[in-house]
Amino acid sequence: MDKLRSLELFLATCDEGSFAGAARVCNTDPSTVSKAINRLETQLGLTLFQRSTRQLNITQAGSRYASTVREMFVNLSCCEEELKHLNDAPCGTLKISSAVCYGHLYIRPLLHAFCKQYPDISLDLEVTDYHVDMIEQGVDVAIRTGHVKDSRLVARRLSPMDFLTCASPSYLAEHGTPTHREAFQTHQWIGFRIKETNALQPIFLPDKGGVYGLYDLKRSYITDDGEAMAYMCADGLGIAQLPHFLAKKGLERGELVSIFPHFRPPQYENGVFAIYPKRDYLSAKVRVFIDFIVQALNEINESSNHTWAEDIPPLVPFKRSLEVE
Numbered sequence: 001m002d003k004l005r006s007l008e009l010f011l012a013t014c015d016e017g018s019f020a021g022a023a024r025v026c027n028t029d030p031s032t033v034s035k036a037i038n039r040l041e042t043q044l045g046l047t048l049f050q051r052s053t054r055q056l057n058i059t060q061a062g063s064r065y066a067s068t069v070r071e072m073f074v075n076l077s078c079c080e081e082e083l084k085h086l087n088d089a090p091c092g093t094l095k096i097s098s099a100v101c102y103g104h105l106y107i108r109p110l111l112h113a114f115c116k117q118y119p120d121i122s123l124d125l126e127v128t129d130y131h132v133d134m135i136e137q138g139v140d141v142a143i144r145t146g147h148v149k150d151s152r153l154v155a156r157r158l159s160p161m162d163f164l165t166c167a168s169p170s171y172l173a174e175h176g177t178p179t180h181r182e183a184f185q186t187h188q189w190i191g192f193r194i195k196e197t198n199a200l201q202p203i204f205l206p207d208k209g210g211v212y213g214l215y216d217l218k219r220s221y222i223t224d225d226g227e228a229m230a231y232m233c234a235d236g237l238g239i240a241q242l243p244h245f246l247a248k249k250g251l252e253r254g255e256l257v258s259i260f261p262h263f264r265p266p267q268y269e270n271g272v273f274a275i276y277p278k279r280d281y282l283s284a285k286v287r288v289f290i291d292f293i294v295q296a297l298n299e300i301n302e303s304s305n306h307t308w309a310e311d312i313p314p315l316v317p318f319k320r321s322l323e324v325e
Contacts, residue, residue, distance in 0.1 A: 006036040007069050010048065013037060014066045018056055070136055077138075082281045090284040091120035097134070098143040101226035102272060103127040105245050107143060107293070114292050121285050129195055134277055140286050142275045143293075145243070154278050156290060159302040160271040162244040162309035163263055165205070166256040171236040177259060178239075181205070184217060188238030191219030192229050203241055204265050212263045230256075244309040245272075251312065262309040271304075 009032070012022035019030040019037070026033070041048050048062035058066065081092065098107050104127065111123060126132070126139070134142055135152055142148075145161055167177075171188075178184050184205055192201040200219065204212040221237050223229050226246050233240040234255040242256075250256030274290045276282070301308040 006040050007073070009033045009036040010040055011066060011069060011073070013049070013056070014058055014062070067136065074135055074138055078277075078279060078283075081283060082279075089120070090118050090288045092283075092285055093122045093124055094285045094289055095124040095126070095138055095140045096143070096289070097126040097128065097132045097137075097139045097141075099145050100127050100129050101243070102143055102145060102245055104227065105248070106297075110293065110296050114289065117292070118285075118288060121289075131196070134275070140276060140283070141289060143272065144275055145272050146270055148273070148275055152278055153275050155273040155275045157270070157304045158272045158274055158293060158297055159304065159307050160264055162307045163204070163241050163265065164244060164247045164251075164258045164309055164312065165239060165241050165260045166230075166233055166247050166250065166258055167239045168234050168236045168256060169254070171233075171238065172257065174236070184215060188220040189217050190229055190232050190238045190240040191222040192226065192240075193222055193224040195224050201241070202265065204263055206260050206263075212265070244307045247309070258312050258314055261314045262307075262312065 009022055009026055009028070012026050013019060013033060016022045016025060019033040022033045023030045037048060044061075044065070046061045046065075047059050048065060050057045050059055096107070103125070108125075111125070115121065115123065132139055132142060143158075148155060175187060176183075178187055189203065191203075193199070194201060200222070203215045203217050205215045206212055221232060223232065226243070229240055230242055230246045230250055232238070233242065234250050239259070242250075244262070247256060247258070251258065274293065276286050276290075297303065301311070
């Protein structure tokens, strides 16, 4: 128990950056924390922190040790949770990490109904487009657009990721609707910059024979926020290619129209996933949350192999938009 307590104080020191901060969150005093760290360093024969009068910096060895200790605590916590919930009762804190746009538009609106159905579950929702180490950060389930290749994780596809080429009625009234390939170059396009890579999202447009080809078009406007992109499109700034979940509200309100049929670019083929750590026992709180999301998607005509975007008729007849006379 002394060793476990020392490890707990060690991780708290890593997270808080000081003995005083660790003492505060662990309800003890800085002297106790300092002694616990010294004891660990003596046992290991390693320096875990470089100390000065003003700073406390973790060493490379300390950082590696912290990663292992953190994973050990996660595994221990999961084991204890599994033993506590052999009756399969959904309860406890559910930590969710969701991609920003999908989280705002699809996940957040469902949370009130979910919490009402499962009042013993508390939610901790993180909304980010950046990579999250689920094991290290203790995330129970992540909602991501794209498959995460990690042998420690299980990915369940919620839906494909369909794209729609959209514009506002006001933009089309002013600039006309493109009906052949050359016309694409004359229109204003809204581009999306991917935050992690700083690259622009490719533009795919219908080509002769029903195949979507990659187009190098000038983006008149660029943003790194998906919802801003959809609003800019609805405001009439230009044409945008939007994932189905971003285009949904604008299409329903008549603020956007779909110019061409939906498509699934190769790099987005994997779709939208619910991802969770691989365990012999899936906790009840994770299972009921994923089942709840799947049921909600079914009600709006989405499943693991289908989205409602497949049923949206394009503004321009398909062949007319593909072929040049």
